Amino acid sequence: MTEFIPPGTRWIDLPSPFPMKRGGELHGARIAYETWGTPNAARDNTLLILTGLSPDAHAAANAGNAAPGWWDAMLGAGKPIDTDRWHVVCVNALGSCKGSTGPASNDPRSGEPYRLEFPELSIEDGADAAREVLRALGIERLACVIGNSMGGMNALAFLARHPGVARTHINISGAARALPFSIAIRSLQREAIRLDPKWNEGHYDEDRYPESGMRMARKLGVITYRSALEWDGRFGRVRLDSDRRDDEDPFGLEFEVESYLEAHARRFVRNFDPNCYLYLSRSMDWYDIGESCGGTTDRGLARIRVEKALAIGVHTDILFPLQQQQQIADGLRAGGAEAHFLPLESPQGHDAFLVDFERFGPAVSGFLDSL
Amino acid sequence: MTEFIPPGTRWIDLPSPFPMKRGGELHGARIAYETWGTPNAARDNTLLILTGLSPDAHAAANAGNAAPGWWDAMLGAGKPIDTDRWHVVCVNALGSCKGSTGPASNDPRSGEPYRLEFPELSIEDGADAAREVLRALGIERLACVIGNSMGGMNALAFLARHPGVARTHINISGAARALPFSIAIRSLQREAIRLDPKWNEGHYDEDRYPESGMRMARKLGVITYRSALEWDGRFGRVRLDSDRRDDEDPFGLEFEVESYLEAHARRFVRNFDPNCYLYLSRSMDWYDIGESCGGTTDRGLARIRVEKALAIGVHTDILFPLQQQQQIADGLRAGGAEAHFLPLESPQGHDAFLVDFERFGPAVSGFLDSL
Structure with a gap:
């Protein structure tokens, strides 16, 4: 680490x-x-x-x-x-x-x-x-x-x-x-990590890593760290250019806001340890x-x-x-x-x-x- | 169905x-x-x-x-x-x-x-x-x-x-x-379903069903359907009674608000088709x-x-x-x-x-x- x-x-x-x-x-x-x-x-x-x-x-x-x-x-x-x-x-x-x-x-x-x-x-x-x-x-x-x-x-x-x-x-x-709203958000972030089969009750390594769970957790984090007001002004309903979209994926990234979340998540996923995330997150709920x-x-x-x-x-x-x-x-x-x-x-x-x-x-x- | x-x-x-x-x-x-x-x-x-x-x-x-x-x-x-x-x-x-x-x-x-x-x-x-x-x-x-x-x-x-x-x-x-905040929430709900290996590009059945993904999507839905204000009054920081907790699971349900989300999710997961959910959810983003x-x-x-x-x-x-x-x-x-x-x-x-x-x-x- x-x-x-x-x-x-x-x-x-x-x-x-x-x-x-x-x-x-x-x-x-x-x-x-x-x-x-x-x-x-x-x-x-x-x-x-x-x-x-x-x-x-x-x-x-x-x-x-x-x-x-x-x-x-x-x-x-x-x-x-x-x-x-x-x-x-x-x-x-x-x-x-x-x-x-x-x-x-x-x-x-x-x-x-x-x-x-x-x-x-x-x-x-x-x-x-x-x-x-x-x-x-x-x-x-x-x-x-x-x-x-x-x-x-x-x-x-x-x-x-x-x-x-x-x-x-x-x-x-x-x-x-x-407060319960924040507890609910953090609980869901932890569940995303724990549901990822690669979390494996905490026994992951670099090759078998709960990347999907961490990505979900981080995206939910970013959604709650920023605000609807900011995003209205910043992203509105702007779409990604076609060369940044995967036409093969019917539910792939389409809006700028989705790409922003994805980029944030990618930067985070391998730069924070999932078990540490779980422990720190839970400590806040308890406080x-x-x-x-x-x-x-x-x-x-x-x-x-x-x-x-x-x-x-x-x-x-x-x-x-x-x-x-x-x-x-x-x-x-x-x-x-x-x-x-x-x-x-x-x-x-x-x-x-x-x-x-x-x-x-x-x-x-x-x-x-x-x- | x-x-x-x-x-x-x-x-x-x-x-x-x-x-x-x-x-x-x-x-x-x-x-x-x-x-x-x-x-x-x-x-x-x-x-x-x-x-x-x-x-x-x-x-x-x-x-x-x-x-x-x-x-x-x-x-x-x-x-x-x-x-x-x-x-x-x-x-x-x-x-x-x-x-x-x-x-x-x-x-x-x-x-x-x-x-x-x-x-x-x-x-x-x-x-x-x-x-x-x-x-x-x-x-x-x-x-x-x-x-x-x-x-x-x-x-x-x-x-x-x-x-x-x-x-x-x-x-x-x-x-x-x-708006982008709502798009972000719905995009994440759809991602939760699609990340579930049992979604299988839409080819699930009753036995192999994307239950985890649907549970995540529904919980995130319920979080955004209700309000922090309501939950402060309704749940506060009340814990589950010990007989409703799984002591073996260090990250299991502990607060009433977590149990509330879980109950909502359980009722929904098998009562709404995941692919229909994806289609309807995406239609809102497009509107x-x-x-x-x-x-x-x-x-x-x-x-x-x-x-x-x-x-x-x-x-x-x-x-x-x-x-x-x-x-x-x-x-x-x-x-x-x-x-x-x-x-x-x-x-x-x-x-x-x-x-x-x-x-x-x-x-x-x-x-x-x-x-």
Whole structure:
């Protein structure tokens, strides 16, 4: 699985054993991370970025890897997350296949990949692993923890489980609990993978790989990451040119939107491990910050202590809808934070934070500049 | 496929050959229909109902079949579509497997099911077939044509291709053209069926049947037929009782919403023919009333001549979103109709017309009472 890992990736070793929230423990596990900027003398300028399901830790170009990252427009000298001022750490999620230990990694007990022998993964485990990265780097305090999408869940779990570490928080298109519509979508994505005979209860290899299942899962993902509004303007009812169509296939690709989904799926299918996908996807369904305190989601949020917070969402997001970011801001405010809710009019849906830098740039820099 | 056909179904023979819009023709084809009420002396009290993708012609109990139909709350004596006043005809769509000729029917040339040898099916073919039902029943004029969902597309095609037949029109959660988000969803549903090895290029049978593909397609359908809002209230994050869970399956059903999808899928999978599903689904993607006049969708709508029209939609519908019913009302008004757009606050999404009779009942009866 080394081909998934960007050059310049660095690692910390997790404490061994590393206990998992739902039972079991990891031995010899590690977390991939990258950094930008430098800690200041007071060591109070570090930001932690927690990512969505699929990205690696290479959020932007840096000394170890000059290639642009998935958040290049947001992160760098003079950019909204200004690395002249901030020391930034981005962590690849526990359970991923992009450098951190996950179901595709070798189980040291057997020398073989964990596959479905990996312990049940929860959002809270990801948060605990990120805490260990900071400890290993000698970072006691964070100026801010920033979480996108699934990372927004990880960030809330981080704040709840490790009080006093982060002064402030930016939650981007995240959620304090999974809602049934999102659970339904993710459940169907997992079913697509599991129904593919080549998934083979997790025992696939490069030659016999659940490509169809992954393609279905990714296409459904892309449908829910973007928005109907964006696609009306972008694709409308435009057909593919005849030379891009297979006339022999009566149900083959015909519309541009179908070709767009196909291209997205092709890029993803062999670049993300199916078992890792299943584990990370399920961890989101399980997440409800209220469960950590035996209470409601609102109560779980109100137990968090941060000085300031910003929850950003997008009107067209159907996967992590706007009311979920509103709930985060309201809940953190109930806990005493100066918390703001910022709904944006981006047409790009859940993925807007990856593309609509005109709106997300000022939103994030405005908050960071105020610190 | 006879098990799909409700008792009491009646048929008319289509003219043979029956030419199809995109080429080819049908021989010996027929259309299933049912009726309620009786024509009056002036023969001006007939309503035609065109259905969504999956329903049969048994919209409500009648003399031939006392079982409740899929629109029982809307259709009958004293109901919103009052059969004491109206003579109602409901047609099973051409291409369906619920009585009308479709890909699951026998091709008279071979004596075998058409399967993928069925000619390409368009929304316009369904409209022309409905016109032939009226002709066979000796009905020259309709008081109103009512179309739901796909039937809303069929109804607009009917009005455009057979001017002067219908005086008025009710379009319920329909559309004058397919949008890319809906195309993407339907394309993925078709891909799920086609990826199932048991689909076998359309050559399945009862023993070797694309059950997994149909299950995926139906679940994705149900996700887009209902709404996140409804599910938040209905399911929240409620888990299945342990006796309804399979502890051996680490990715098995856990949340009520997953079980709900599974139950829906199970009911559907063996009750709708996969090839018919593919044909009807694709016909919706192809539909744009603008193409019939070589112009825009708005122009296509404005060429329709009806006296009055009502386009009803639902705020939570993501498959046929509200702006599509607004477009229908605006377009018909531009063509001279007294056309109204009625957005409803139903939480049930696209399927609201099948369940939210409190809102849809008065909306439909109010229009019909005004005629």
